[in-house]
Amino acid sequence: xxxxxxxxxxxxxxxxxxxxxxxxxxxxxxxxxxxxxxxxxxxxxxxxxxxxxxxxxxxxxxxxxxxxxxxxxxxxxxxxxxxxxxxxxxxxxxxxxxxxxxxxxxxxxxxxxxxxxxxxxxxxxxxxxxxxxxxxxxxxxxxxxxxxxxxxxxxxxxxxxxxxxxxxxxxxxxxxxxxxxxxxxxxxxxxxxxxxxxxxxxxxxxxxxxxxxxxxxxxxxxxxxxxxxxxxxxxxxxxxxxxxxxxxxxxxxxxxxxxxxxxxxxxxxxxxxxxxxxxxxxxx
Numbered sequence: 186x187x188x189x190x191x192x193x194x195x196x197x198x199x200x201x202x203x204x205x206x207x208x209x210x211x212x213x214x215x216x217x218x219x220x221x222x223x224x225x226x227x228x229x230x231x232x233x234x235x236x237x238x239x240x241x242x243x244x245x246x247x248x249x250x251x252x253x254x255x256x257x258x259x260x261x262x263x264x265x266x267x268x269x270x271x272x273x274x275x276x277x278x279x280x281x282x283x284x285x286x287x288x289x290x291x292x293x294x295x296x297x298x299x300x301x302x303x304x305x306x307x308x309x310x311x312x313x314x315x316x317x318x319x320x321x322x323x324x325x326x327x328x329x330x331x332x333x334x335x336x337x338x339x340x341x342x343x344x345x346x347x348x349x350x351x352x353x354x355x356x357x358x359x360x361x362x363x364x365x366x367x368x369x370x371x372x373x374x375x376x377x378x379x380x381x382x383x384x385x386x387x388x389x390x391x392x393x394x395x396x397x398x399x400x401x402x403x404x405x406x407x408x409x410x411x412x413x414x415x416x417x418x419x420x421x422x423x424x425x426x427x428x429x430x431x432x433x434x435x436x437x438x439x440x441x442x443x444x445x446x447x448x449x450x451x452x453x454x455x456x457x458x459x460x461x462x463x464x465x466x467x468x469x
Contacts, residue, residue: 196429198270200237204289205263206249207235213253223252236293240270286427287418288335291342294349296409298441302356302391302401304364305373309353309380309388312337314373317365348385354444357393360458367465374462381455389448390457407437 217231233239246267250260299306315333342349363370381388404420417428417437
Protein backbone atom coordinates (compact mmCIF):
# COMPACT_ATOMS: atom_id res chain seq x y z
CA UNK A 186 0.00 0.00 0.00
CA UNK A 187 1.34 3.41 -0.90
CA UNK A 188 2.12 5.75 1.99
CA UNK A 189 0.19 8.98 2.32
CA UNK A 190 2.38 11.15 4.54
CA UNK A 191 5.54 13.09 3.80
CA UNK A 192 8.34 13.20 6.36
CA UNK A 193 10.81 15.87 7.38
CA UNK A 194 14.28 14.35 7.20
CA UNK A 195 17.67 14.81 5.64
CA UNK A 196 19.04 11.36 5.00
CA UNK A 197 21.38 10.10 2.26
CA UNK A 198 18.47 8.37 0.51
CA UNK A 199 16.35 11.54 0.72
CA UNK A 200 19.08 13.58 -0.96
CA UNK A 201 19.59 10.95 -3.66
CA UNK A 202 15.84 10.71 -4.30
CA UNK A 203 15.58 14.48 -4.51
CA UNK A 204 18.46 14.67 -6.97
CA UNK A 205 16.88 12.04 -9.21
CA UNK A 206 13.47 13.70 -9.12
CA UNK A 207 15.10 17.01 -10.06
CA UNK A 208 16.93 15.39 -12.99
CA UNK A 209 13.71 13.71 -14.18
CA UNK A 210 11.86 17.04 -14.01
CA UNK A 211 14.58 18.80 -15.96
CA UNK A 212 14.56 16.05 -18.60
CA UNK A 213 10.81 16.54 -18.92
CA UNK A 214 11.33 20.27 -19.44
CA UNK A 215 9.17 21.39 -16.53
CA UNK A 216 9.87 24.09 -13.98
CA UNK A 217 9.27 23.43 -10.28
CA UNK A 218 6.18 25.62 -10.44
CA UNK A 219 4.81 23.84 -13.49
CA UNK A 220 5.27 20.43 -11.88
CA UNK A 221 3.60 21.67 -8.69
CA UNK A 222 0.58 22.80 -10.71
CA UNK A 223 0.29 19.43 -12.46
CA UNK A 224 0.31 17.39 -9.23
CA UNK A 225 -1.68 19.85 -7.13
CA UNK A 226 1.11 20.72 -4.70
CA UNK A 227 2.89 23.95 -3.80
CA UNK A 228 6.18 24.91 -5.40
CA UNK A 229 7.80 24.84 -1.94
CA UNK A 230 6.87 21.15 -1.64
CA UNK A 231 8.67 20.37 -4.90
CA UNK A 232 11.66 22.47 -3.85
CA UNK A 233 12.01 20.68 -0.50
CA UNK A 234 11.57 17.26 -2.10
CA UNK A 235 14.35 18.01 -4.56
CA UNK A 236 16.81 19.26 -1.95
CA UNK A 237 16.12 16.32 0.36
CA UNK A 238 14.68 18.39 3.19
CA UNK A 239 11.26 16.78 2.84
CA UNK A 240 10.62 13.17 1.83
CA UNK A 241 7.63 12.71 -0.47
CA UNK A 242 5.28 9.87 0.33
CA UNK A 243 5.09 6.99 -2.11
CA UNK A 244 1.79 8.43 -3.33
CA UNK A 245 3.38 11.81 -4.03
CA UNK A 246 6.39 10.15 -5.62
CA UNK A 247 4.14 8.07 -7.87
CA UNK A 248 2.23 11.22 -8.95
CA UNK A 249 5.47 13.04 -9.72
CA UNK A 250 6.83 10.12 -11.75
CA UNK A 251 3.55 9.86 -13.68
CA UNK A 252 3.62 13.57 -14.46
CA UNK A 253 7.23 13.30 -15.64
CA UNK A 254 6.65 10.19 -17.75
CA UNK A 255 8.95 7.97 -15.69
CA UNK A 256 7.97 4.32 -16.11
CA UNK A 257 9.17 0.76 -15.82
CA UNK A 258 12.26 -0.20 -13.87
CA UNK A 259 13.25 3.40 -13.13
CA UNK A 260 9.82 4.09 -11.62
CA UNK A 261 10.02 0.98 -9.44
CA UNK A 262 13.53 1.89 -8.26
CA UNK A 263 12.56 5.43 -7.30
CA UNK A 264 9.44 4.27 -5.46
CA UNK A 265 11.62 1.86 -3.48
CA UNK A 266 14.00 4.72 -2.72
CA UNK A 267 11.08 6.83 -1.46
CA UNK A 268 9.81 3.94 0.68
CA UNK A 269 13.17 3.56 2.44
CA UNK A 270 14.20 7.23 2.46
CA UNK A 271 13.95 7.63 6.23
CA UNK A 272 16.65 5.01 6.85
CA UNK A 273 19.68 7.06 8.05
CA UNK A 274 22.39 4.71 6.77
CA UNK A 275 22.61 3.41 3.23
CA UNK A 276 24.38 0.58 1.44
CA UNK A 277 23.98 1.26 -2.28
CA UNK A 278 24.81 -1.61 -4.65
CA UNK A 279 25.86 -0.80 -8.18
CA UNK A 280 28.17 1.88 -9.55
CA UNK A 281 25.41 4.07 -11.02
CA UNK A 282 23.60 4.47 -7.71
CA UNK A 283 26.93 5.06 -5.96
CA UNK A 284 27.81 7.89 -8.31
CA UNK A 285 24.35 9.46 -8.11
CA UNK A 286 24.46 9.54 -4.32
CA UNK A 287 28.07 10.70 -4.11
CA UNK A 288 27.54 13.45 -6.67
CA UNK A 289 24.62 14.80 -4.64
CA UNK A 290 26.67 14.82 -1.43
CA UNK A 291 29.45 16.68 -3.22
CA UNK A 292 27.02 19.19 -4.76
CA UNK A 293 25.70 20.23 -1.34
CA UNK A 294 28.95 19.88 0.65
CA UNK A 295 30.94 22.60 2.36
CA UNK A 296 34.04 20.48 3.07
CA UNK A 297 35.15 17.06 1.84
CA UNK A 298 37.98 15.21 3.54
CA UNK A 299 38.95 12.41 1.18
CA UNK A 300 41.13 9.51 2.40
CA UNK A 301 42.57 7.35 -0.39
CA UNK A 302 45.26 4.72 0.30
CA UNK A 303 45.94 3.35 -3.18
CA UNK A 304 44.37 5.58 -5.84
CA UNK A 305 44.16 9.23 -6.79
CA UNK A 306 40.88 10.60 -5.31
CA UNK A 307 38.01 10.78 -7.80
CA UNK A 308 37.69 14.56 -7.49
CA UNK A 309 41.35 14.87 -8.55
CA UNK A 310 41.49 12.38 -11.42
CA UNK A 311 42.13 13.24 -15.05
CA UNK A 312 39.87 11.75 -17.70
CA UNK A 313 42.59 9.40 -18.99
CA UNK A 314 43.55 8.17 -15.52
CA UNK A 315 39.88 7.60 -14.61
CA UNK A 316 39.29 5.70 -17.87
CA UNK A 317 42.19 3.34 -17.21
CA UNK A 318 41.34 2.58 -13.58
CA UNK A 319 37.66 1.98 -14.45
CA UNK A 320 38.30 -0.39 -17.37
CA UNK A 321 38.29 -4.18 -16.96
CA UNK A 322 36.75 -6.65 -14.51
CA UNK A 323 33.51 -6.74 -16.48
CA UNK A 324 33.52 -3.03 -17.38
CA UNK A 325 33.69 -2.32 -21.10
CA UNK A 326 35.81 0.43 -22.61
CA UNK A 327 32.69 2.48 -23.36
CA UNK A 328 31.39 2.12 -19.81
CA UNK A 329 34.79 3.10 -18.43
CA UNK A 330 34.83 6.22 -20.58
CA UNK A 331 31.32 7.14 -19.44
CA UNK A 332 32.33 6.75 -15.80
CA UNK A 333 35.42 8.86 -16.43
CA UNK A 334 33.28 11.62 -17.92
CA UNK A 335 31.00 11.57 -14.88
CA UNK A 336 33.99 11.65 -12.53
CA UNK A 337 35.56 14.61 -14.27
CA UNK A 338 32.20 16.37 -14.45
CA UNK A 339 31.86 16.16 -10.66
CA UNK A 340 34.98 18.30 -10.26
CA UNK A 341 33.07 21.52 -10.96
CA UNK A 342 32.46 21.72 -7.20
CA UNK A 343 36.12 22.71 -6.85
CA UNK A 344 35.73 25.79 -9.05
CA UNK A 345 32.13 26.86 -8.45
CA UNK A 346 31.24 29.96 -6.42
CA UNK A 347 31.71 29.31 -3.57
CA UNK A 348 33.87 26.22 -4.03
CA UNK A 349 33.99 23.32 -1.63
CA UNK A 350 37.02 22.95 0.63
CA UNK A 351 38.80 19.71 -0.30
CA UNK A 352 41.31 18.01 1.98
CA UNK A 353 42.87 14.98 0.29
CA UNK A 354 44.91 12.55 2.39
CA UNK A 355 46.48 10.22 -0.14
CA UNK A 356 48.73 7.24 0.39
CA UNK A 357 52.23 7.65 -1.06
CA UNK A 358 51.62 4.40 -2.94
CA UNK A 359 49.02 6.16 -5.10
CA UNK A 360 51.53 8.62 -6.59
CA UNK A 361 54.41 6.14 -6.93
CA UNK A 362 52.56 3.24 -8.55
CA UNK A 363 50.83 3.77 -11.89
CA UNK A 364 47.73 1.71 -12.77
CA UNK A 365 47.98 3.23 -16.25
CA UNK A 366 50.61 4.04 -18.94
CA UNK A 367 53.49 6.18 -17.68
CA UNK A 368 52.55 9.20 -19.77
CA UNK A 369 49.00 9.15 -18.41
CA UNK A 370 50.36 8.96 -14.87
CA UNK A 371 52.71 11.90 -15.40
CA UNK A 372 49.81 14.00 -16.68
CA UNK A 373 47.81 12.91 -13.64
CA UNK A 374 50.56 13.98 -11.27
CA UNK A 375 50.84 17.34 -13.01
CA UNK A 376 47.09 17.78 -12.57
CA UNK A 377 47.45 16.97 -8.86
CA UNK A 378 49.94 19.79 -8.50
CA UNK A 379 47.61 22.17 -10.36
CA UNK A 380 44.78 21.34 -7.97
CA UNK A 381 47.04 21.42 -4.91
CA UNK A 382 47.96 25.02 -5.78
CA UNK A 383 44.31 26.11 -5.42
CA UNK A 384 43.41 27.94 -2.20
CA UNK A 385 40.50 25.62 -1.44
CA UNK A 386 42.48 22.38 -1.90
CA UNK A 387 44.86 20.79 0.60
CA UNK A 388 46.82 17.71 -0.46
CA UNK A 389 48.81 15.65 2.03
CA UNK A 390 50.63 12.42 1.26
CA UNK A 391 50.85 9.71 3.89
CA UNK A 392 54.26 7.97 3.69
CA UNK A 393 54.04 4.22 3.16
CA UNK A 394 56.02 3.59 6.33
CA UNK A 395 53.42 5.61 8.28
CA UNK A 396 50.34 3.85 6.89
CA UNK A 397 48.02 3.37 9.86
CA UNK A 398 44.70 1.62 10.37
CA UNK A 399 42.41 4.54 9.34
CA UNK A 400 43.89 4.55 5.83
CA UNK A 401 44.52 0.82 5.48
CA UNK A 402 40.81 0.07 5.86
CA UNK A 403 40.14 1.48 2.37
CA UNK A 404 38.90 4.71 0.78
CA UNK A 405 36.41 6.93 2.60
CA UNK A 406 35.32 10.52 2.81
CA UNK A 407 34.07 12.70 5.65
CA UNK A 408 31.61 15.15 4.10
CA UNK A 409 30.45 18.25 5.95
CA UNK A 410 27.50 20.50 5.04
CA UNK A 411 26.31 23.96 5.97
CA UNK A 412 22.87 23.04 7.26
CA UNK A 413 22.93 19.31 7.90
CA UNK A 414 24.98 16.88 9.94
CA UNK A 415 28.19 15.41 8.48
CA UNK A 416 28.27 11.96 6.94
CA UNK A 417 30.93 9.41 6.07
CA UNK A 418 30.90 7.83 2.62
CA UNK A 419 32.66 4.46 2.27
CA UNK A 420 33.71 3.02 -1.10
CA UNK A 421 33.70 -0.71 -1.73
CA UNK A 422 34.42 -2.73 -4.86
CA UNK A 423 30.82 -3.00 -6.10
CA UNK A 424 28.89 -0.96 -3.56
CA UNK A 425 29.09 2.00 -1.24
CA UNK A 426 27.89 2.77 2.25
CA UNK A 427 26.87 5.99 3.94
CA UNK A 428 27.20 6.43 7.71
CA UNK A 429 25.25 9.11 9.58
CA UNK A 430 25.39 7.92 13.20
CA UNK A 431 26.96 10.75 15.21
CA UNK A 432 29.27 8.54 17.28
CA UNK A 433 30.55 6.69 14.23
CA UNK A 434 31.11 9.93 12.32
CA UNK A 435 33.03 11.33 15.32
CA UNK A 436 35.41 8.35 15.16
CA UNK A 437 36.18 9.17 11.54
CA UNK A 438 36.75 12.82 12.48
CA UNK A 439 39.26 11.66 15.07
CA UNK A 440 40.90 9.45 12.44
CA UNK A 441 41.27 12.49 10.16
CA UNK A 442 43.18 14.33 12.88
CA UNK A 443 45.49 11.33 13.35
CA UNK A 444 46.14 10.94 9.63
CA UNK A 445 46.88 14.63 9.10
CA UNK A 446 49.40 14.54 11.92
CA UNK A 447 51.14 11.50 10.39
CA UNK A 448 51.01 12.80 6.81
CA UNK A 449 53.57 14.99 5.10
CA UNK A 450 52.88 18.70 5.05
CA UNK A 451 51.19 20.12 1.93
CA UNK A 452 54.50 21.76 0.94
CA UNK A 453 56.50 18.52 1.33
CA UNK A 454 53.77 16.57 -0.49
CA UNK A 455 53.91 19.05 -3.38
CA UNK A 456 57.70 18.71 -3.52
CA UNK A 457 57.62 14.90 -3.55
CA UNK A 458 55.13 14.80 -6.42
CA UNK A 459 57.25 17.31 -8.37
CA UNK A 460 60.30 15.08 -7.84
CA UNK A 461 58.40 12.01 -9.06
CA UNK A 462 57.27 13.88 -12.16
CA UNK A 463 60.86 14.93 -12.93
CA UNK A 464 62.09 11.35 -12.52
CA UNK A 465 59.31 9.93 -14.70
CA UNK A 466 59.82 12.55 -17.43
CA UNK A 467 63.46 11.53 -17.71
CA UNK A 468 62.38 7.90 -18.14
CA UNK A 469 59.82 8.70 -20.85
